[in-house]
């Protein structure tokens with residue numbers, strides 16, 4: 001079915017949400033993004049116990065996790081209880097981490113409400129909070145027992161959130177053997193017309209990779225393509241640059257470094273840059289001066305904390321390379337270079 005964002009009417013979405021809510025065990029404990037609860041009254045009117053959270057990257061931290069732990073204890077939640085996260089990647093990452101630790105693990109369900117959440121964050125079981133100014137430093141592998149995908153709720157997302165989700169979709173498309181690339185090339189700027197298909201393909205691709213390598217010791221690392229750059233950009237900007245935009249820029253930087261290290265030929269470099277640029281306005285992919293300065297001044301520490309998880313680069317005609325290390329100055333020059 002062809003699908004344009006915004007085609008769903010409120011009644012249809014409410015009916016779908018109602019059916020989903022009925023599939024969640026009664027007496028579950030809901031952690032819900034404030035904005036989503038205000039947009040979709042069904043979440044405000046739940047008979048179950050709920051906690052509303054502000055989905056801001058600066059809230060994806062130990063303090064907020066502690067608040068949720070206290071709320072769970074106050075409500076006498078036990079290991080048999082189900083915790084349901086409703087929101088984007090911030091809400092599912094944070095709630096997932098809490099659920100994986102509270103009483104050594106409660107039942108967990110996700111209802112992702114952003115494009116990043118549906119195609120990436122809610123799939124595959126990585127949970128995390130930011131710690132000591134370092135992105136996702138504390139986390140666990142804890143796949144949700146159920147994830148409900150309801151594309152209709154994306155109609156209320158702001159365009160910048162759709163753009164952010166597109167970055168993870170482009171990342172998936174650039175991984176070896178992805179079927180998404182061909183479709184994205186065919187669709188060009190009309191990619192939203194095949195929204196459902198792209199979401200399905202992306203989920204399938206991510207699940208396949210995570211089933212083979214849940215704990216991120218091999219193949220799954222490819223999903224971090226561009227993310228070392230992205231995490232330095234996000235951390236140095238004190239999370240003023242949102243994750244998806246940082247990923248889009250990070251993919252370009254990864255391509256540049258891959259080319260400079262002679263891992264890829266000029267043709268592949270040009271192809272990747274053209275693909276990313278054709279989906280975004282030019283200024284979306286340019287770092288502002290204040291963030292370039294912040295990276296120069298304090299990026300090294302963030303880079304050194306993050307690079308444990310390896311540097312994922314492009315290689316050959318359609319492959320990915322895992323790099324152990326490259327010195328900070330080289331990394332910095334690529335990240336702050338105006339391209």
Ligand SMILES: NC(=O)c1ccc[n+]([C@@H]2O[C@H](COP(=O)([O-])OP(=O)(O)OC[C@H]3O[C@@H](n4cnc5c(N)ncnc54)[C@H](O)[C@@H]3O)[C@@H](O)[C@H]2O)c1
Nearest residue numbers: 035055088089090113114116117120121126153156157243
């Ligand atoms: N665990 C993983 O594998 C994984 C993968 C990718 C990203 N992430 C994490 O996900 C986070 C980014 O996720 P995100 O972009 O979904 O962020 P998010 O949760 O902040 O959502 C973005 C914004 O959209 C709003 N929103 C959510 N649903 C909405 C809806 N249906 N309508 C209108 N507004 C809505 C939120 O309130 C927020 O303002 C980052 O912290 C990133 O590190 C995790």
